[in-house]
Amino acid sequence: MDTTITLHVDGAEHTLTVDTRTTLLDALRDRLGVTSPKKGCDHGQCGSCTVLLGDRRILACLALAVAHDGARVTTAAGLAPDGELHPLARAMVDHDGFQCGYCTPGQVCSAVGMLAEAEAGWPSHATRDLTAATELDDAEIRERMSGNLCRCGAYPNIVAAIREVSR
């Protein structure tokens, strides 16, 4: 069954007809040609497809497009609207927080969403004091970024990049 929806992606509005089974990830990649979010597993297991919905990070492979009519989606490409890299993306380049780059747009979006979560006081498994303001030490960053697998093993540099931006 097909349904027509509207998506706002990286500031551009798109009206498109999707199969009701189409994931947000496939709508972006296959229908709109927005290939910044990657498909690593299609099952919510790797984080490569992470995008921002508003300012929340979500896994686009676990979201149905038809359930996101009217949604505002930001991909890693949209974080640099005027050609200026987002500070987090800049830090990833400076710290060599990637190798093959396939997990990277997901890492960048995830980190941006994660920083907002920490800012809002959301705790994680690594949070020791639930009553205090969140302090993003390395253990916190690692824990909060563990939904984004990097098979190239760039984790130490990813943590360094996020640490720099979070300060």
Add this chain to the structure above:
Amino acid sequence: MTATAPGNPATPVSQPPAADEPMARIEGRAKVTGTAPYAYEHPTTEPLYLHPVLSTVARGRVTAVHTGDAEQLDGVRAVLTSKNAPRLADTSDLEFAVLQSDEVTFHGQIVAAVAADSPETAREAAALVRVDYEERPHDVILRSDHQDLYTPGEAVAGAAPDSHQGDTDTALARSVVLVDQTYRTPREYNNPMEPHSTVAFWETLPERLTLYDSTQGAHTVRATMATVFGLPEENVRVIAPHVGGGFGSKGAAKAHNVLVGLAARALPGRTVKLALTRRHMFSLTGYRPPTIQRIRLGADTEGRLEALVHDVTELTSRTKEYAEMSGLSSRMMYAAPDRTTSHRLTALDVPVPFWMRAPGEAPGMFALESAMDELAVACGVDPVELRVRNDPGADPQTGRPWSGRHLVQCLREGAERFGWQGRDPVPGHHRDGAWLVGTGVASAVYPRLTSPGSAAEIEYGADGRYTVSIGAADIGTGAWTVLTQISAEALGCPVDRVTLRIGDSDLPRATVAGGSSGTSSWGTAVHAAARAFRGEHGADPRPGARTRAEAPENPDLERYAMYSFGAHFAEVRVHADTGEVRVPRMLGVYSVGRVINPRTARSQLVGGMVMGLSMALHEQGVVDPRFGNVVNGDLAGYHVAANADVGEVEAHWLEESDPHLNPMGAAGVGEIGIVGTAAAIANAAHHATGVRVRELPLTPDRFLR
């Protein structure tokens, strides 16, 4: 260190150094924004989407494929089976004989495929294809007492399968200290983050095939596709500018490349896209085969090795032979006068194994370096000191001098940096709350390989830039950046005057990005082209000046034993009640020749160590003997290290250059980081707990007694 490589007369002294700089990746901006195009992402108009149907039996014959329900779906353009798929020109390699017969030789083999207008339709239709089998008994489990064990031929093994030096039986019988243990490693999967993907387009009159492919070698895939489809090589083009990791699994064409070619040929004029799912990858894209390795070490009371025996038992597939040469490093690693190694295979009804990061060395050095740790304990010798004592002056296998063997320096510097001094050797002595804490060390080795057959072309443009072309691949190694630096150095110009072109089989031939040989093989070709270019066109070329050259042969390859070395140190904490294993700290010191780009080299070394940690703690493809499938075939069931698994990781290297290896003096660094890591962690876990685990991975249950 100087910026001018030996044998490079073209480099004027006044130029700024092009290499040895931590230049940021030139494709960095494209990668952090996600705009660097990977195979599946090249723009196409109205493509078809291909979805394969895989066998659900491990051995037998397809007796019927019921395609009616699938064909009735709106948007289905073709259902390919062995009955209607185009015939291939060459089916001698059974891995590539896709849909050419009804034989099933492993669980997860391609038995049909659907091409449809949308990915959803293709997937649904594939699920509607019903396949009947005549099933035959299968055998999928490796056993050391398997009755069909055989010795692989030298051609498939890439080296003599067995080696004998001296009389190990007598030496072992004489030795005062003996270690005789068996080590096991499981089936392991590369799992690059980008699943293997291919986009294909077939043209007729003349017949031409174009592939956008996720590959470590555009020319390698082109050669296979040309052979299999009976096309001249120049009528096949493979394009791969960015590749989302490979770790060996994209080092050759695979069955899915042939499948997408078949579909494109059956549907000429339409672009066909195939992205394997993560699950598909567990039977179609290779894996490290499980190993059973018996090691016997004989030594005197001081820990000086008198005999070293490394007997390896592994599986291969009945579909295609592959030999993981896990015993090779035991032939050259230590100075035992009497040494024997052997490799035995048994061919089972399993998917085709293939290269995974440091094939041979990674599992082999887990075994050898675990055994060395056991020997250190048995002799009461410090494990760093034990390795120093057994360091050979020349290659014990060939007698050749080393082009540079600096293992001892790596061990010494690593011990210093890690704080090894004063370590209490008694296991289980150190406790921090509920955590048992230990430290471990292991050596690493990887051959300094250069593959023959690469060429490069240099053209000078009216804009004053040099375009350097070579069909190399960047799978995350940093080749885009490092080859730019090498080009600038070889031409004696600043890096910003070089435009690099790689990742296309229409460019001069390049060997595969594998065996840590890329930088050496391609860089040698670039240097040759630069030298030839300057010879022909001088220092002030006219626009349009162009030269192409092949990498010359290196006579030193026959004169020297060329290896990179490393020393791994790890701190491990094992929870006394749950057996959970954590690795808060890893440190490696490497000898890898000259490091051209410290930034990208460090990333590769650290990445190798992280994969080694993953191998040590998590990775294991679990096979169900009843059906022959991998039961944990996705990233939820097959664990790879996540961010929170990894603590501090430091990689250092010695300042050096290998004058015998290539004009850059630099060896590749893609594999050595993984080689000794698992052993260092297992040795540290023993030091923490007193429990010696000889089988990977180090899951919590192994520490609970």
